[in-house]
Amino acid sequence: DKSARVKVALITGAASGIGRGIAFRLAKDGMHVALNDLPSSREGLVAVAEEIKRVAGAKECSLHFADVSSEEQVQKMIADVVETYGGLDIMVANAGIVPTVPFLETPVELWDKVFAINVRGTFLCYKYAGIQMVKQGKGGRIIGASSLAGKSGVGDLLGAYAGTKFAIRGITQAVAGELGKHKITVNAYAPGLIDTPALKEFIEVKAKNANMQPEQFFEAFNASVPLGYAGTPEDIGGLVSYLVSEEAHFITGQTRMSTDLYKRG
Numbered sequence: 365d366k367s368a369r370v371k372v373a374l375i376t377g378a379a380s381g382i383g384r385g386i387a388f389r390l391a392k393d394g395m396h397v398a399l400n401d402l403p404s405s406r407e408g409l410v411a412v413a414e415e416i417k418r419v420a421g422a423k424e425c426s427l428h429f430a431d432v433s434s435e436e437q438v439q440k441m442i443a444d445v446v447e448t449y450g451g452l453d454i455m456v457a458n459a460g461i462v463p464t465v466p467f468l469e470t471p472v473e474l475w476d477k478v479f480a481i482n483v484r485g486t487f488l489c490y491k492y493a494g495i496q497m498v499k500q501g502k503g504g505r506i507i508g509a510s511s512l513a514g515k516s517g518v519g520d521l522l523g524a525y526a527g528t529k530f531a532i533r534g535i536t537q538a539v540a541g542e543l544g545k546h547k548i549t550v551n552a553y554a555p556g557l558i559d560t561p562a563l564k565e566f567i568e569v570k571a572k573n574a575n576m577q578p579e580q581f582f583e584a585f586n587a588s589v590p591l592g593y594a595g596t597p598e599d600i601g602g603l604v605s606y607l608v609s610e611e612a613h614f615i616t617g618q619t620r621m622s623t624d625l626y627k628r629g
């Protein structure tokens with residue numbers, strides 16, 4: 365249908381890492397991208413938007429500052445996107461934090477914070493995007509951010525984080541069952557090792573614990589994945605680009621990443 369409007373994608377946590385990579389890719393695919401991050405990341409998000417307009421040739425690129433753990437702010441963000449573009453077709457609930465602490469030293473405040481941002485944030489984005497998509501009546505695509513830590517609870521220092529990423533995988537699968545009748549698919553990516561600022565922080569803590577230099581630890585970590593190197597935000601951008609395409613209309617309830625295995629032994 366030539367008269368159909370350009371697809372609109374909202375990406376949370378787009379000032380950095382994976383969210384930034386997804387935003388770039390969807391803009392290159394010709395979509396309108398609505399970018400979200402915290403007000404404290406204003407500078408970073410403005411820079412990403414400028415780069416997207418320049419490099420990806422995006423026609424539209426709007427900024428939506430909101431904390432995804434706030435119901436009021438998520439509702440307002442989605443209303444703003446709909447007001448700006450006339451609708452919402454793709455929701456990428458990417459924003460998340462990765463606390464790296466020994467389980468026995470995890471304060472309850474940190475536990476609550478990571479669940480508020482990662483799990484409640486995903487719930488709110490799925491819910492209010494879903495309500496809007498059902499209202500539009502033309503289907504839609506919802507994508508969440510799980511992790512290898514949400515499939516196998518791999519490694520140490522990630523107890524609270526792993527709990528949130530298992531939750532996201534479960535929510536994704538369950539909600540896909542409910543929204544299928546509206547032609548809305550719900551999937552998640554579950555990367556093991558993607559080179560981003562969050563991963564760098566994680567590596568620093570792990571390296572310190574292992575009495576290693578971060579570079580040395582990163583090298584050893586890279587060797588533990590099948591291809592022997594960390595993926596990039598662009599790799600996740602490619603996966604999301606496929607999951608939101610027409611071709612992927614029959615894929616739902618899946619949590620995928622092509623390199624989600626660790627070598628054994």
Ligand code: NAD
Pocket residue numbers: 376377378379380381382383400401402405430431432433458459460461462481485509510511512554555556557558559560561562563
């Ligand atoms: P990152 O820290 O580089 O980027 C995350 C962005 O989210 C930041 O810009 C941050 O400001 C934003 N953010 C944090 N809290 C927010 C909130 N309450 N509201 C709105 N925005 C908020 O992280 P990343 O590595 O790009 O990770 C992105 C997602 O992918 C996360 O959900 C993470 O758990 C997941 N993930 C990453 C990896 C990896 O290897 N990098 C692996 C598995 C899963």
